[in-house]
Every structure is written in structure tokens, then in C-alpha cells.
Amino acid sequence: MNKMKLSAIIIIIIGIVSSISISQEKRTFTIDDMFKFTRVADPQISPDGKWIAYVATVVDKEKNRSNSDIWLIPSTGGTPRQLTASDKADDRPRWSHDGKIIAFNSTRDGNPQIYLIDVTGGEARKVTSIPTGTANHIWTPEGKSLIFQTSVYPDCFTGDWTKDKACNEKKDEEKAKNKVKARIIDELMYKHWNTWIEETRSHIFITSADGKEVRQLTNGKFTVPPIALNGSEDVQVSPDGKEIAFATNTDKDIAWSTNNDIFIIPITGGEPKKISTGLGADVSPRYSPDGNYIAYRSQKTPMFEADLWRILIYNRKTGATSILTDEVNFDNWADDLIWSPDSKTIYFTAEVKGNIPIYSVNLKREVKELTGGPYWHENVRLSKDGKFLAFTRREISYPNEVYTFSMKEKKVIRVTDVNNKFLGEVKLAKGEEVWFDGAAGKVQGWLVKPPDFNPTKKYPLLLIIHGGPQQMFGNAYRNDWQAFPGAGFVVMFTNPEGSPGYGQKFVEAISKDWGGNCYTSIMNAFDYAVSLGYIDDKKISAYGGSFGGYMVNWILGKTDRFASLISHAGVYNLEAMHGTTEELWFPEWEMGGTPWDNPELYLKWSPHFLVKNFKTPTLITHGELDFRVPIQQGMEMFTALQRKGVPSKFLWFPDEGHWIMKPQNNELWYKTMIDWLNKWGK
Numbered sequence: 001m002n003k004m005k006l007s008a009i010i011i012i013i014i015g016i017v018s019s020i021s022i023s024q025e026k027r028t029f030t031i032d033d034m035f036k037f038t039r040v041a042d043p044q045i046s047p048d049g050k051w052i053a054y055v056a057t058v059v060d061k062e063k064n065r066s067n068s069d070i071w072l073i074p075s076t077g078g079t080p081r082q083l084t085a086s087d088k089a090d091d092r093p094r095w096s097h098d099g100k101i102i103a104f105n106s107t108r109d110g111n112p113q114i115y116l117i118d119v120t121g122g123e124a125r126k127v128t129s130i131p132t133g134t135a136n137h138i139w140t141p142e143g144k145s146l147i148f149q150t151s152v153y154p155d156c157f158t159g160d161w162t163k164d165k166a167c168n169e170k171k172d173e174e175k176a177k178n179k180v181k182a183r184i185i186d187e188l189m190y191k192h193w194n195t196w197i198e199e200t201r202s203h204i205f206i207t208s209a210d211g212k213e214v215r216q217l218t219n220g221k222f223t224v225p226p227i228a229l230n231g232s233e234d235v236q237v238s239p240d241g242k243e244i245a246f247a248t249n250t251d252k253d254i255a256w257s258t259n260n261d262i263f264i265i266p267i268t269g270g271e272p273k274k275i276s277t278g279l280g281a282d283v284s285p286r287y288s289p290d291g292n293y294i295a296y297r298s299q300k301t302p303m304f305e306a307d308l309w310r311i312l313i314y315n316r317k318t319g320a321t322s323i324l325t326d327e328v329n330f331d332n333w334a335d336d337l338i339w340s341p342d343s344k345t346i347y348f349t350a351e352v353k354g355n356i357p358i359y360s361v362n363l364k365r366e367v368k369e370l371t372g373g374p375y376w377h378e379n380v381r382l383s384k385d386g387k388f389l390a391f392t393r394r395e396i397s398y399p400n401e402v403y404t405f406s407m408k409e410k411k412v413i414r415v416t417d418v419n420n421k422f423l424g425e426v427k428l429a430k431g432e433e434v435w436f437d438g439a440a441g442k443v444q445g446w447l448v449k450p451p452d453f454n455p456t457k458k459y460p461l462l463l464i465i466h467g468g469p470q471q472m473f474g475n476a477y478r479n480d481w482q483a484f485p486g487a488g489f490v491v492m493f494t495n496p497e498g499s500p501g502y503g504q505k506f507v508e509a510i511s512k513d514w515g516g517n518c519y520t521s522i523m524n525a526f527d528y529a530v531s532l533g534y535i536d537d538k539k540i541s542a543y544g545g546s547f548g549g550y551m552v553n554w555i556l557g558k559t560d561r562f563a564s565l566i567s568h569a570g571v572y573n574l575e576a577m578h579g580t581t582e583e584l585w586f587p588e589w590e591m592g593g594t595p596w597d598n599p600e601l602y603l604k605w606s607p608h609f610l611v612k613n614f615k616t617p618t619l620i621t622h623g624e625l626d627f628r629v630p631i632q633q634g635m636e637m638f639t640a641l642q643r644k645g646v647p648s649k650f651l652w653f654p655d656e657g658h659w660i661m662k663p664q665n666n667e668l669w670y671k672t673m674i675d676w677l678n679k680w681g682k
Contacts, residue, residue, distance in 0.1 A: 557610020
């Protein structure tokens, strides 16, 4: 072979290799990638333990909505099979007790209704045709009926659903035809989150599996599940199928009451009987398989929504209640309760130091950690034989997938790989756990660096502050943990005072001290980041939503060390906030009373008294349908910034609530934030 031919072959080979390398090179995460991964949730184990049904949700940005479908996969892993393929939302799969049928919710005909589908496939069969749709369905133990909730007018109730349905439809029709849309309000709470509270109330119903017989089981001005501080699966059926346990709040003034309670009624209906006795929130009832107990989550302090969530058990034979977890043997918030088949152990999750491990507690009050590590576990389920758990797991650089945990081998196995293609195409930033000195002890945080991070360069920093304030940031995949590093920023997020996962005393440290130690710890995070050597101290920005937005507003009035700020749905005027928010127990607990009874803290911690110090360029974003932190808060602050001549911009969403959820709105939100940071923070 002559030299020219050999050279030509070498050039061709190099070209092919280069082409392969280019085609396999991952791209930098952009805003568009926020809509390209699949959301995996709600794994449900078949009665024989051989299959797991789960929900996979994809976002269609062009249609400005998401679509969910139900999939099946062997519990040992393997090839998944799509069970539903509607272009609308199909979710909440629930296995029949013989494992042959899955009941699910679908919006394919408008409002969500219950459908049944054979696990072997075929056409789904519609069960319900409820005017206001159905929610939270579960099977009764004998497998012939389903329990669900829907909203109805309490004064339509007669016990005959045929008549009651006609009454409800007539009222809705009259309201729709009425050209006057005014509301006459004579009590709180008349709105919640982003929804107006109408005359209807959510109540418990039962339907035969063929949909021919429907009965309403509860009625009244109370709501099932409770409007606020509700738990997951707040309605449960006893193992013998004779009784229903549920959570609700029957207090007259629910706007300043967290007094949710556990009630029981016969499955045939009747007068509810309260079994919980505390004045705080009681939710998430769970019958033990032997029928002897009802476990539930409980807070003991009235009006304190961030009180310790404990596990209590009610003895159905004696009527006595005992505590399984408290500040002595487990000082973090318990959630996601599941009984073992022998009724001797409860499995649960808890937020702990930026992660969500799975724990167990037995009737002797002995707590053990089952699955630790730097992971965020959710949607925990237990196989009927008790041999394995199924759950979703995620971390900063890895979206949710379904996993199992073998009780015998203590081994975690990944079952699904829904996002493998996405992970093979996009560079995802990894998280690095850090600890630094806070105002009164060590504070945990994370650094998320751009995927192509170079430690010899100087980077702009975005410090993200969580809401709540009693909320925990941690090792979980989120779009903001990826979009901002993809745009070239190092992201730092922390869990200062008020964050759960570090003991209840740390949670309570924020109350009545909003701009105190928490602010100091956040500024210490600023200094810690600068000390690392690769952060440009002149290019540090802060962003937060809800309480995080409050802290951004507080920072605006307390320091000019930040290059730029972004405040989303941030509390600005504490006194006005009390008068326009919906859950009044929150500001009254956090500020020690009403503004007229205890004005001192409202004055001390309100950012609107610091306007004279405002200097930092600030972007405000807010949803008009936000009833938690009403949009007037953002309007007031924007007026002050403009009046002061501070560079500022207001992104106002007329069709969003507390968070920006619609895909195209979400895209604009992130684009506007990154543009703002590029202009002022780089």
C-alpha cells in the first residue's frame, strides 16, 4: 500500500473517530432540558410481589401541559410495559386484591374519573361519572368497591345519590349561567393556595366496581381530607372492610386552626367518631393488618404548622393512644407510614440532614435506619409479604427512578432506567456537601458547580434560599440545581435556622426571629463561599421564593454586598401579609400574635421598613393567583424600588399561583431570571 492511500485511510479513520466522539459528547444543560426528562412517581406493588406499576409524566412544552401514563415493570427489573396511552393524565394506579385489575384516575373525558384496566392490557372501563371528578381512590378489602372523594354541596345531601347528583348539577348549572360572578363572603377561610373556597366540600364516597351503585358516606361543612396540613392517603379502610378512618378539621374557624383530627365511621356511613385527642394536627391514619391499631402522624402544638410530626397509635380495642416516636427517640419529622404484615413494625421516611432515609419503629419504640446514604427517598410501599420495599429515589444529579430494598439482604436495586437516554445526552451538575459556621453552630449546605468547572477560574455565585421557612433543601434532583450551573453559575443552597432535619429545636429557632440568626447564617454562607477561592466576591447573587423571597427582601435592606437579587413570591410587608394571606395560624405563630396584639415583631422583621437602604438591582416575580403570599406584596416592593430609582423589574404571571407551573410560563421565568443574573450578577 502506497503512502498516499495509507494517509487517506488514516484521515478517514480519524474523521470517523472524531465524528463518534462529537456525537457522544454530552451537551450543557439549558432551560429547554427542564422539560426533557421523565418524572417517575407513585410505585405500586402487585399483590403477588411480581410487578410494580408506576406513573411516568412527560412535559409537552408546545402544548403547555404535561401528560402522565401508567407503566408496569417486573419488581426485579426488566423491560417496562406501557399500560395506558391516553393523551391526558392517567395516574394513581391501585391494584385490585387479586392482582388482575388496576384502578386509576384519568382526565381523558374531562374531570378526573376512576377507570379500570386489566393488567394484561386492553381498553380501560370507566367506573365513575362524578360532576366534580374523583380523587384519592382506594379499593375496599373484598375488591368489589372503591372509596373516593369528591366535592359536593352539603345542602344537597339526602342519602340518595341519584337525587343528590341532580341537585349538585343544577346548582353548578345555575352558577355557570349567572352573569354575576360576585362572591359574598362571611367567614374565613374563603381561599387557599390558588383556589377560591366555594360552597362545596370534599367528602367520602363509595362506588361499586361497575359504577352502578354510588353512595355518599360523609357530609357537612368539614372537608375530607382537611384543606390544610393534610397528609398523604388521609382516608383508609379497615382490614375487615367494616370501617373507614379519615382526617378532617371540624373547627368553626379553620383559618386559624391546625386542629386536624382522626375520625372513624362505619363503611355504610353514619356519624363520625373522633379518636384523636390532641389540639394540633393529626393526619395519615393507617390500620394495622391485624386490625388492632390505627397509626397516625400527630403534632401536639396548636397553630404551629412546623411542630414535630410524631407517630402515634390508637388501640381499637381499648381506646388508648400511645406515642411511638417523639423528641426523645426520634427528633425529626416522620412521614409516609406503612405497617409490616405482622403488625409489629411501622416503616416511615423522615427528612434528615438534607436527605430522606427510610426508618422502622417497632411497638417497643425502637427506631432503626434502613436505607441511608446521600439519597432522597419518597413514595415508599411495602410488598404484601413484607419481603421488600419499593420507592422512588433521586439525588442532585439523578432524577427519580423506582428502586427496591430487600428486607433480608438489606440491598437496594434500581428497577427502572426511564431517564437513561436523557442522562446520556446532558451534562448534569453534581452536588458537593459542605458544612460551615452558622449563627449558633454548624450549618449544612451544598455547592453545585458548572459541569465543566475549572478551579483556577473565578465564578459568579448564586445563593438560593429556601421557603417555609420550615423547609429542608437537600440532595434531590431539581431544575434550578441544573439550569443555573448550566448557565455558568456556581449554586449554593443551605439549611439555616428553621430547617427540619437537624432536630426540632433547630426548626423552632426561626420563629419570632425571621431576620435574626437565619440572616446571619446566610451571610456566613456568603463568606464561606468566598473563602473557597474560586468565587468572585463582586459577583454573588441571591434568589429565594416565599420565605426565601422574604429573606432576599430582608437582605435588600440590610446589606449591599450582593451584586443582584431575585425575589419570588416574597413577603415584604408583614402587617399587610397577615391581612391578606389565608392560613392565619402561620403569621400569628411566627410573629407571636396578631399585628394589633403584638405589633413589635411585625415592625422589627418587616422588610418594608428598610426601603431607605435599598440599592441592589432586584428582579421580582409573582403569580396573581397566589393566595399564600398575595401579589400585593410584590407590587408594594416594586413600587418602593422604582420610587428609589433602584434597577428593578417585575415579572407578573396572571395565571399562576405561589409557584410557576405551566411549562411556557416556567420557561419564561427561568429565562428572565438567568437574563437578570447575566446582566447584573456576572
